[in-house]
Amino acid sequence: MPNSLTDHDPSGVPSRLLEMLSATGAGRILREPAPDLGLAEQVPFPFFGIVGQIEMRTALLLSIINPAVGGVLLIGPRGTGKTTCVRSLTDLLPYVETSTCPEGCLPTDLDAEGEPDVCADCRARLARGEAITALDAVKLVELPLNARLEDVVGGVNERIAIQQGRVRLERGILARADQNLLYIDEVNLLDDVIVDAILDAAAQGSYTVRRGAMAGTYRARFVLIGSMNPEEGRLRPQILDRFGLRLIVRGLADGINRLEAYRRVRAYQTNPRAFLAQYADELSAAREEIQAARQRLNSVTLPDSIAKPAIALIQKMGIDSLRAEIAWFEAARAYAAADSRETVTAGDLRIVAPMALRLRRSRFMDEYFNNQQNEEQEVIALLAKLGKKNIRKKKNQP
Numbered sequence: 001m002p003n004s005l006t007d008h009d010p011s012g013v014p015s016r017l018l019e020m021l022s023a024t025g026a027g028r029i030l031r032e033p034a035p036d037l038g039l040a041e042q043v044p045f046p047f048f049g050i051v052g053q054i055e056m057r058t059a060l061l062l063s064i065i066n067p068a069v070g071g072v073l074l075i076g077p078r079g080t081g082k083t084t085c086v087r088s089l090t091d092l093l094p095y096v097e098t099s100t101c102p103e104g105c106l107p108t109d110l111d112a113e114g115e116p117d118v119c120a121d122c123r124a125r126l127a128r129g130e131a132i133t134a135l136d137a138v139k140l141v142e143l144p145l146n147a148r149l150e151d152v153v154g155g156v157n158e159r160i161a162i163q164q165g166r167v168r169l170e171r172g173i174l175a176r177a178d179q180n181l182l183y184i185d186e187v188n189l190l191d192d193v194i195v196d197a198i199l200d201a202a203a204q205g206s207y208t209v210r211r212g213a214m215a216g217t218y219r220a221r222f223v224l225i226g227s228m229n230p231e232e233g234r235l236r237p238q239i240l241d242r243f244g245l246r247l248i249v250r251g252l253a254d255g256i257n258r259l260e261a262y263r264r265v266r267a268y269q270t271n272p273r274a275f276l277a278q279y280a281d282e283l284s285a286a287r288e289e290i291q292a293a294r295q296r297l298n299s300v301t302l303p304d305s306i307a308k309p310a311i312a313l314i315q316k317m318g319i320d321s322l323r324a325e326i327a328w329f330e331a332a333r334a335y336a337a338a339d340s341r342e343t344v345t346a347g348d349l350r351i352v353a354p355m356a357l358r359l360r361r362s363r364f365m366d367e368y369f370n371n372q373q374n375e376e377q378e379v380i381a382l383l384a385k386l387g388k389k390n391i392r393k394k395k396n397q398p
């Protein structure tokens, strides 16, 4: 199956976004630009400066265009540019309407009576006819490695509790990630409880925190991006299934590409701002393309004539999880939107198939079902014997 954009033969003229991505050539990037010393990179490595890694970059773009893809998991050894690539998205992120209130109130929050269900502050602002939202760029929120469950889901604000003697619930990282990207590096090393909380929130688009008599429900509609090095521990299979797209990230195979990656990393390390400036035009054009693709997405349709054979293929592969077709079809819709089209083609499905379908089959489930089947046959065989014995017994009766 082709997994490069250059294999695609779209019916129309490819969008500038896909053209730009294809133009960066095949191959893969050598290593991350600098050792991470816990300092935030002020100038992220430019997305179009990365050599190769077309599939990873395509998957990340598709998930920004269509969050319904269900997140991306990057699997590969250290130094293959996973974190660099995720951080490079910062320059491409589109604008969304976000709450300006610390409690995250939105004008669409209505109670059962259709009245605004917002905090007192926002109610007053709405009454005065003021906006409680503003257009803001989608942000990349990184989950700190040492995050506790309390930090992730939020909890009682201890400062207010001590100083003012009242209990107030505070939003956690998940609520702050609403409408943004949430990046978890080394997701396989994170506590199970925290991973489960994040995945549940991601699936529902919201979550509820209870502390004694108090409860708060927060929106958490975010694109989850995880990365992991399989050498450092495996991921529970049920977690693997919950990432829409799965990318296997390898080092650059082509020597010339490795050299080019080395040169770019050196140029970036020497003068990050000058290096970024070389890509400024491409980045701002791509950002507009992504914004346009997001708007186009609602009108992109998937014809039955190609959806049906796709479902048949999933069944033939023995994939049980419904998430397979959700991720596959939504990624194909995003791909068509990025390509300025309103109808998904078989070509779109072909390109995104590997990222949506790989690592979906579970050896455990295969064995489980096989054992189950063997057991059933055993039971049937035993029942048959039992039946014969009974018949014999009856025959022997006088």
Ligand SMILES: [Zn+2]
Residues within 6 Å of the ligand: 101, 102, 103, 104, 105, 118, 119, 120, 121, 122
């Ligand atoms: Zn508010």
